[in-house]
Amino acid sequence: MSFRDDGHKAVDWAADYLERVGDLPVFAQVTPGDIRARLPQSPPEEAESFDAVLRDLDEIILPGVTHWQSPRFFAYFAVSAGGPGILAELLAATLNSVGVLWRTAPASTELELLTCDWVRQLLGLSGEWRGHIEETASQSTLAALMVARRTTGRNVIVCSDQAHSSIEKGARMLGMETRKVPTDSEFRMVTDGLELDDAAAVVAAVGTTSTTSVDPVAEIADRCAAAGTWLHVDAAYAGSAMVCPEFRWAFEGVHRADSLVVNAHKWLYVPMDCSLLFTRRPEAFRATFSLVPEYLRAAEQDAFNISEYSPSLGRRFRSLKLWATLRCYGAEGLRARIREAIRLAALFEGWVRDEPGWELCAPRPFSVVCFRKEGSDEENEAIVDRVNASGEIFISHTKLNGRYVLRLAIGNEHSTEDDIRRAWDALRDFG
Amino acid sequence: MSFRDDGHKAVDWAADYLERVGDLPVFAQVTPGDIRARLPQSPPEEAESFDAVLRDLDEIILPGVTHWQSPRFFAYFAVSAGGPGILAELLAATLNSVGVLWRTAPASTELELLTCDWVRQLLGLSGEWRGHIEETASQSTLAALMVARRTTGRNVIVCSDQAHSSIEKGARMLGMETRKVPTDSEFRMVTDGLELDDAAAVVAAVGTTSTTSVDPVAEIADRCAAAGTWLHVDAAYAGSAMVCPEFRWAFEGVHRADSLVVNAHKWLYVPMDCSLLFTRRPEAFRATFSLVPEYLRAAEQDAFNISEYSPSLGRRFRSLKLWATLRCYGAEGLRARIREAIRLAALFEGWVRDEPGWELCAPRPFSVVCFRKEGSDEENEAIVDRVNASGEIFISHTKLNGRYVLRLAIGNEHSTEDDIRRAWDALRDFG
Numbered sequence: 001m002s003f004r005d006d007g008h009k010a011v012d013w014a015a016d017y018l019e020r021v022g023d024l025p026v027f028a029q030v031t032p033g034d035i036r037a038r039l040p041q042s043p044p045e046e047a048e049s050f051d052a053v054l055r056d057l058d059e060i061i062l063p064g065v066t067h068w069q070s071p072r073f074f075a076y077f078a079v080s081a082g083g084p085g086i087l088a089e090l091l092a093a094t095l096n097s098v099g100v101l102w103r104t105a106p107a108s109t110e111l112e113l114l115t116c117d118w119v120r121q122l123l124g125l126s127g128e129w130r131g132h133i134e135e136t137a138s139q140s141t142l143a144a145l146m147v148a149r150r151t152t153g154r155n156v157i158v159c160s161d162q163a164h165s166s167i168e169k170g171a172r173m174l175g176m177e178t179r180k181v182p183t184d185s186e187f188r189m190v191t192d193g194l195e196l197d198d199a200a201a202v203v204a205a206v207g208t209t210s211t212t213s214v215d216p217v218a219e220i221a222d223r224c225a226a227a228g229t230w231l232h233v234d235a236a237y238a239g240s241a242m243v244c245p246e247f248r249w250a251f252e253g254v255h256r257a258d259s260l261v262v263n264a265h266k267w268l269y270v271p272m273d274c275s276l277l278f279t280r281r282p283e284a285f286r287a288t289f290s291l292v293p294e295y296l297r298a299a300e301q302d303a304f305n306i307s308e309y310s311p312s313l314g315r316r317f318r319s320l321k322l323w324a325t326l327r328c329y330g331a332e333g334l335r336a337r338i339r340e341a342i343r344l345a346a347l348f349e350g351w352v353r354d355e356p357g358w359e360l361c362a363p364r365p366f367s368v369v370c371f372r373k374e375g376s377d378e379e380n381e382a383i384v385d386r387v388n389a390s391g392e393i394f395i396s397h398t399k400l401n402g403r404y405v406l407r408l409a410i411g412n413e414h415s416t417e418d419d420i421r422r423a424w425d426a427l428r429d430f431g
Numbered sequence: 432m433s434f435r436d437d438g439h440k441a442v443d444w445a446a447d448y449l450e451r452v453g454d455l456p457v458f459a460q461v462t463p464g465d466i467r468a469r470l471p472q473s474p475p476e477e478a479e480s481f482d483a484v485l486r487d488l489d490e491i492i493l494p495g496v497t498h499w500q501s502p503r504f505f506a507y508f509a510v511s512a513g514g515p516g517i518l519a520e521l522l523a524a525t526l527n528s529v530g531v532l533w534r535t536a537p538a539s540t541e542l543e544l545l546t547c548d549w550v551r552q553l554l555g556l557s558g559e560w561r562g563h564i565e566e567t568a569s570q571s572t573l574a575a576l577m578v579a580r581r582t583t584g585r586n587v588i589v590c591s592d593q594a595h596s597s598i599e600k601g602a603r604m605l606g607m608e609t610r611k612v613p614t615d616s617e618f619r620m621v622t623d624g625l626e627l628d629d630a631a632a633v634v635a636a637v638g639t640t641s642t643t644s645v646d647p648v649a650e651i652a653d654r655c656a657a658a659g660t661w662l663h664v665d666a667a668y669a670g671s672a673m674v675c676p677e678f679r680w681a682f683e684g685v686h687r688a689d690s691l692v693v694n695a696h697k698w699l700y701v702p703m704d705c706s707l708l709f710t711r712r713p714e715a716f717r718a719t720f721s722l723v724p725e726y727l728r729a730a731e732q733d734a735f736n737i738s739e740y741s742p743s744l745g746r747r748f749r750s751l752k753l754w755a756t757l758r759c760y761g762a763e764g765l766r767a768r769i770r771e772a773i774r775l776a777a778l779f780e781g782w783v784r785d786e787p788g789w790e791l792c793a794p795r796p797f798s799v800v801c802f803r804k805e806g807s808d809e810e811n812e813a814i815v816d817r818v819n820a821s822g823e824i825f826i827s828h829t830k831l832n833g834r835y836v837l838r839l840a841i842g843n844e845h846s847t848e849d850d851i852r853r854a855w856d857a858l859r860d861f862g
């Protein structure tokens with residue numbers, strides 16, 4: 001095969017896909033097992049052409065793709081990968097740098113620290129903070145919990161009943177205990193009576209998963225400081241909005257936390273995976289993660305090895321895509337996109353508010369709207385099922401105060417007012 | 432920007448790089464901080480062109496890259512990314528599928544299970560085994576240790592003094608204890624007197640990091656079965672060699688293990704990151720990792736969600752690169768490449784054996800040769816430092832029986848007899 005020729009075909013495939021993704025059914029119209037059944041059950045003995053891969057990508061794989069890149073993907077957190085980051089992944093795979101120590105990937109190591117520092121500046125955090133890249137928020141939070149346990153010698157993780165499932169899962173994976181505290185009427189952690197003497201860490205949310213509510217981080221920071229408890233802030237989704245100064249009210253108190261996760265692959269237009277884990281206490285990370293065996297001892301004693309601050313030993317060149325995105329969008333471009341997503345969400349929120357028979361179910365601080373049609377849970381669930389099956393849009397749900405609630409999340413940089421109009425029309429039609 | 436135009440430029444950059452990588456100094460000729468100092472310390476306010484990114488990639492980043500793709504990269508485990516996998520990373524980033532549940536990425540979920548099953552067949556494992564993809568071997572082993580602890584209720588991990596550092600690091604991150612047992616004269620775990628009553632898991636190696644020695648897995652499996660201990664096999668590097676039947680002696684007893692890690696990004700020509708974690712006990716994984724909150728409950732009750740078997744919730748479409756590689760190389764192509772790497776290693780081993788003043792330091796079962804020049808540790812260390820500084824080749828070292836030992840690892844699919852001849856010439860010149 002010619003890498004160059006196949007590469008140009010792959011780029012054309014990618015460019016065509018991005019042009020037509022808005023025309024495809026958003027939610028994959030398949031049932032479990034369909035895709036696998038259409039593929040050979042054993043690997044080929046003889047080499048095939050890359051053309052054959054591209055053909056099967058179109059004919060077999062694509063019908064099984066739920067299109068996260070569609071401008072009418074409104075489920076979970078809408079995540080979109082921009083062009084610069086996509087192309088940077090090609091470059092990263094081409095270089096195939098494996099960051100084990102600084103010397104094995106000097107540029108990857110230094111660009112990872114630098115681009116995280118760029119994001120730190122964009123978020124309005126002080127120079128005390130240092131970041132590196134983990135795979136997912138689950139992994140970032142897991143790493144923070146490991147550090148919290150080692151640093152405090154305690155075994156309990158405290159979070160609200162609205163905290164992301166990765167926190168309870170992380171605690172369970174580590175053999176730690178989770179204590180969930182209640183939230184108020186706006187889904188924010190209640191801090192009255194918060195008991196932290198046995199707590200290794202509090203995980204506070206800036207943007208919970210169900211409603212994007214914001215915990216009172218400043219109050220929690222006071223209590224953590226008094227109790228010697230690690231404060232980890234989960235801003236995996238909403239943290240990106242802090243590139244706009246008008247949303248920094250949500251970061252109040254975050255500067256006093258010990259660690260913070262913001263997923264650049266969620267709302268900074270970087271392809272999966274690019275979870276940024278920041279800390280003000282790198283020495284505590286090093287005490288938890290540094291272990292350099294003889295076969296990795298290197299001459300550069302003063303070099304910074306990210307593996308000494310992270311669970312994994314090897315790491316790929318993920319910062320290339322963050323770098324390409326930050327440069328090709330610019331700070332102004334990021335701000336404009338985030339403001340537009342939030343503007344669209346506010347518009348949609350207004351439509352729901354004004355529509356008889358529909359109701360809003362939570363405040364909307366960012367780009368996620370929680371709402372429902374008056375009626376039973378079953379009726380609302382049926383709306384979601386039907387609208388998703390139609391392929392017109394893809395949305396998800398949650399439960400709030402025991403009731404089934406629809407969630408519309410905006411984050412794709414190509415979503416327009418027309419797209420959310422189509423979503424609202426579809427929801428009312430099916431409702 | 433035009434994604435298509437920029438994409439074609441990126442492909443040309445990648446193709447040019449792969450053509451010239453053999454002419455570049457293998458080991459980056461920079462000192463810590465050089466690269467970062469040459470880049471802006473703050474992100475740009477305004478958008479820049481992708482051309483500017485490509486220009487800086489050449490002028491600033493590339494001098495800081497240690498070229499893992501060079502055919503004269505012989506350090507650690509030589510890892511090379513083939514063309515099909517590189518291009519598949521572009522496609523995966525374009526789709527930006529986020530595998531959270533089956534429904535969020537049906538094709539990604541099913542292709543991940545299928546391609547892991549293809550590798551299972553290539554390795555000669557029975558249909559009892561099921562695999563999925565983790566980021567790195569560190570993460571795969573960490574997941575296995577979590578399952579072992581939960582399944583056995585015990586807290587001790589047993590491995591040999593030659594085991595990879597990720598095992599001790601993993602145990603430490605989990606708050607578990609590591610007990611290292613000695614190895615014999617050929618660096619294999621000594622099983623006499625192995626005490627497992629308190630052991631959650633034994634981690635046995637098929638291909639240790641220093642010498643690629645193979646632990647007596649069958650014997651260890653007997654003892655684990657008797658003691659109710661989980662057996663995890665670390666075949667991160669050497670497992671790939673099992674695609675060739677003549678190397679399957681090294682897998683004896685592995686069919687009785689509970690879990691197994693084989694890194695497709697190490698020696699199956701797939702770009703970082705693609706660590707395959709296999710198990711015969713998926714139900715134990717599910718008991719450890721399944722936690723589905725309300726906002727993720729889905730209609731497809733019978734669908735397989737990989738997140739219920741893995742620490743992370745979200746996962747990217749890594750199987751595309753594994754699929755493209757397995758198809759475009761074919762089983763025969765993989766076998767031929769692995770045989771050639773081992774043939775070259777045997778050739779190099781013979782040169783060392785026949786050269787007065789040099790000595791072999793360990794058996795060579797696969798493609799890594801451990802050797803040294805007669806003389807002091809300092810003299811040998813100086814050889815490594817000088818040969819790496821020359822840029823001609825890049826090698827690493829280890830310590831065996833207290834002595835400094837050079838390691839030459841072959842794994843790049845483009846390494847030729849001429850490349851290893853150049854390595855041997857350079858080593859003798861500097862020695």
